[in-house]
Amino acid sequence: MGRWFLIRLLWLLVTLLGVTFVTFFVLDCAPVDRAEIEVMKAGQSNSYVDVAHRNESIKKLRVHYGMDDPATGEPLPLWRRYSAWIGNALTLRLAGPGEDHAALWRRLAEALPVTMLLGGISLLLALLLGLPIGVWLGRRVGRNRERFWSAVMLCAIGIPEFLLATLLLLTFSVVWVQWFPAGSLRSIGSDQWTFLWQLLDFAWHLTLPILVMSIAPMVMVTRFVRDAVARASAAPFVTNLLALGVEPKTVSRRLLRHGAVPVATLAGGLLPMLVGGSIIVENLFSLDGLGHLAFLAVLGQDQAVVMALVLLTSTVTLVALLVSDLLHRLVDARVRLTD
Amino acid sequence: MSAVRTNTAGAITANTAPVLKPRKAARRKQSALLRWLPWTFVAITLIMGVFAPVIANDVPLVAKVDGSYSFPAFADLVGDAPPGPQDLSWKQWWSRLGGQDEDWAWMPLRPYGPLETDASLFYGEPSWAHPFGNDDTGRDVLARVVHGAGTAVSLGLPSVLLAAFLGTLLGAWAGLARGIVDVVVQRFIELFLCFPTLLFLLFASAFFGSSWLALVIVMVLRFWISFARIVRGEMLSLRERDFVLVARGLGISTWRILVGHLMPQVISAIGVTAAFCMASAIVAESTLSFLGVGPSAESSWGTMLRQGSEQAAIGAWHLWFFPAAAIITVVVSCHMLADRLRSQPVSQ
Numbered sequence: 001m002g003r004w005f006l007i008r009l010l011w012l013l014v015t016l017l018g019v020t021f022v023t024f025f026v027l028d029c030a031p032v033d034r035a036e037i038e039v040m041k042a043g044q045s046n047s048y049v050d051v052a053h054r055n056e057s058i059k060k061l062r063v064h065y066g067m068d069d070p071a072t073g074e075p076l077p078l079w080r081r082y083s084a085w086i087g088n089a090l091t092l093r094l095a096g097p098g099e100d101h102a103a104l105w106r107r108l109a110e111a112l113p114v115t116m117l118l119g120g121i122s123l124l125l126a127l128l129l130g131l132p133i134g135v136w137l138g139r140r141v142g143r144n145r146e147r148f149w150s151a152v153m154l155c156a157i158g159i160p161e162f163l164l165a166t167l168l169l170l171t172f173s174v175v176w177v178q179w180f181p182a183g184s185l186r187s188i189g190s191d192q193w194t195f196l197w198q199l200l201d202f203a204w205h206l207t208l209p210i211l212v213m214s215i216a217p218m219v220m221v222t223r224f225v226r227d228a229v230a231r232a233s234a235a236p237f238v239t240n241l242l243a244l245g246v247e248p249k250t251v252s253r254r255l256l257r258h259g260a261v262p263v264a265t266l267a268g269g270l271l272p273m274l275v276g277g278s279i280i281v282e283n284l285f286s287l288d289g290l291g292h293l294a295f296l297a298v299l300g301q302d303q304a305v306v307m308a309l310v311l312l313t314s315t316v317t318l319v320a321l322l323v324s325d326l327l328h329r330l331v332d333a334r335v336r337l338t339d
Numbered sequence: 340m341s342a343v344r345t346n347t348a349g350a351i352t353a354n355t356a357p358v359l360k361p362r363k364a365a366r367r368k369q370s371a372l373l374r375w376l377p378w379t380f381v382a383i384t385l386i387m388g389v390f391a392p393v394i395a396n397d398v399p400l401v402a403k404v405d406g407s408y409s410f411p412a413f414a415d416l417v418g419d420a421p422p423g424p425q426d427l428s429w430k431q432w433w434s435r436l437g438g439q440d441e442d443w444a445w446m447p448l449r450p451y452g453p454l455e456t457d458a459s460l461f462y463g464e465p466s467w468a469h470p471f472g473n474d475d476t477g478r479d480v481l482a483r484v485v486h487g488a489g490t491a492v493s494l495g496l497p498s499v500l501l502a503a504f505l506g507t508l509l510g511a512w513a514g515l516a517r518g519i520v521d522v523v524v525q526r527f528i529e530l531f532l533c534f535p536t537l538l539f540l541l542f543a544s545a546f547f548g549s550s551w552l553a554l555v556i557v558m559v560l561r562f563w564i565s566f567a568r569i570v571r572g573e574m575l576s577l578r579e580r581d582f583v584l585v586a587r588g589l590g591i592s593t594w595r596i597l598v599g600h601l602m603p604q605v606i607s608a609i610g611v612t613a614a615f616c617m618a619s620a621i622v623a624e625s626t627l628s629f630l631g632v633g634p635s636a637e638s639s640w641g642t643m644l645r646q647g648s649e650q651a652a653i654g655a656w657h658l659w660f661f662p663a664a665a666i667i668t669v670v671v672s673c674h675m676l677a678d679r680l681r682s683q684p685v686s687q
Contacts, residue, residue, distance in 0.1 A: 011526070011529075014526075015526070015529060015530050015533065018530045019530060019533060019534065022530075022534075023539075026539075026542075026543065026546075027542070027546060029547075030546035030547050031546075031547065031548070032546050154671065154674050154675060154678060155667075155671050157674060158618075158667060158670045158671030158673075158674045159667055159670070159671075160622040160625065160626060160666060160670065161626075162625070162626050162629050162630075162641075162644075163625075163644065163663055163666055163667065166629075166644060166648045166659070166663075167663065169648075170648055170651050170659070174651065174652055175651050175652055269532075272532075272533065272534065272535045272536060275535040275537070275538060276535060276536060276537035276538070279537050279538065279541070280537070280626065280630075283630065294538055294541070295541065295630070297542075298538075298541045298542045298544075298545040298546075298632070299545060299632075301545060301546055303546075306538075306542050309538065310534075310535070310538065310539075313535045313538065314533050314534070314535070317533040317535075318533055321533070
């Protein structure tokens with residue numbers, strides 16, 4: 001067990017290095033030069049006298065950003081810049097060379113709770129609704145009712161998140177009826193209300209975003225559980241229990257465990273999905289979370305923030321994957337026997 | 340229960356789909372309409388996407404000008420259409436043609452271009468001449484939907500084909516060779532699995548100036564793992580089967596066994612994965628366009644939806660309804676095709 005865990009931890013680190021390196025490499029291939037962008041911005045205010053002056057500033061900025069070697073003035077090779085980035089990341093200086101690290105951390109700290117709230121509630125809803133519905137469907141595979149609800153779920157994931165969000169916004173908060181707010185997390189002036197009213201106000205603002213974000217993970221969990229339960233239903237012990245006169249309801253409860261255990265392995269697929277969902281939802285409902293931060297960073301071509309966000313999301317995904325595998329091993333003895 | 344299950348075609352499918360009793364399996368048979376409808380929608384989208392300039396355009400397919408023939412719409416298909424005759428646009432020239440002239444032209448099925456504006460038809464409601472209506476500058480919405488399929492397919496089709504080729508090759512190699520190759524391929528699969536796809540697509544689009552190539556590369560990096568996982572799993576079980584042993588015993592080369600004996604067994608699984616990836620590609624393209632960083636700002640379902648939803652408050656429902664309907668129809672059809680292969684556990 002300990003050895004397995006150590007090997008997995010090592011792979012986690014190697015994978016993390018791989019992910020960040022691929023991202024760094026792709027960003028490096030992009031025809032975006034931060035020094036030139038900065039100089040162009042300054043150039044609009046006519047602070048450069050001539051071309052030579054401008055080129056000198058670009059040169060200085062390139063050294064400042066760690067793109068050129070300060071001693072020779074030659075561009076640094078990729079591996080040296082990447083190792084410099086790793087060194088900075090290990091000491092939690094993620095904001096790019098010569099920038100305000102504390103400011104970036106403040107922005108992240110402000111954005112993280114919003115995204116965690118959205119993602120957490122969506123994940124919880126997906127599990128709480130997906131498990132029982134999946135067991136219910138799994139007991140009825142092949143019947144008309146199961147086929148009907150499976151088709152409904154198929155249509156539900158066929159509607160992309162941005163489309164669903166747009167349609168809901170148009171229907172419930174802009175054109176048809178104005179039941180829900182079109183954005184932000186709380187009403188103006190709500191800080192003077194009582195706690196209960198504030199909470200209700202908060203839930204009212206979160207309804208549409210959570211609805212959009214939780215449908216895709218819920219369908220994924222439901223289908224996964226349905227298939228696991230359908231497989232387990234064919235096992236001899238189910239026939240045995242039914243023959244002994246155990247109520248179908250009790251049998252379903254026993255099968256819940258068969259459906260719930262493999263859901264742990266879903267974490268690897270669900271988290272990237274939630275990251276994608278949060279980008280869309282936060283932009284459409286104007287919430288200031290990580291997804292919105294990511295979108296702004298991408299539009300502003302801010303390489304350092306993109307790297308920081310990729311590092312953050314892939315670390316969370318990989319750790320979740322590791323924890324779920326660990327739980328899976330602890331709960332299900334059959335997994336331990338396979339290796 | 341056995342580890343593998345044989346379906347009617349004799350192909351092996353992974354034991355992830357629920358095992359059905361024969362009586363229930365028979366009942367699961369769908370009606371012919373439901374079985375063919377998704378195929379029809381996907382085929383229509385692909386044809387519309389690939390041949391958009393020949394289906395909806397404001398230049399003629401064939402035109403006879405001063406005794407010589409030209410094919411402007413087909414030129415538009417591969418590059419740019421030539422300018423119209425007599426210093427007019429093709430459309431103006433065509434509308435001035437008389438019955439007794441020597442010159443004639445054959446217009447496409449939908450004789451409106453995606454960018455052709457008409458001042459008399461601002462916010463035109465759907466009518467017989469314009470079934471999907473006209474937008475805020477009088478452009479024909481139907482023509483734009485057809486060309487939107489073009490944008491989606493031009494991005495989706497190459498990336499799915501490339502990913503299918505790459506993923507099948509690597510998956511088959513990993514499944515058949517096993518050992519170190521298998522370990523390396525599996526690690527790569529895990530690596531690409533934890534990339535947040537939308538974030539990656541977003542920054543590829545923004546940093547490379549919405550370049551088509553960058554988006555295709557990112558999509559291929561994301562999609563090949565789906566093919567590799569399926570093909571690897573199938574190969575692992577297929578390689579132990581008797582017909583492979585017999586082929587090997589007869590001295591047939593590994594390459595011929597792979598192409599002639601194993602590929603036909605996995606081709607349906609590859610097709611289904613391709614349908615699923617096509618749906619993801621179409622969703623990705625329209626999401627990027629909706630957020631304003633897509634590959635083409637001209638006519639894309641995502642762009643149309645964004646513009647339409649901004650104008651929904653003034654009652655122009657047809658501006659958002661038709662692109663939304665197009666996206667949902669195609670994506671649900673792709674998912675219906677892909678539904679035959681149930682989702683597989685991520686790591687086991």
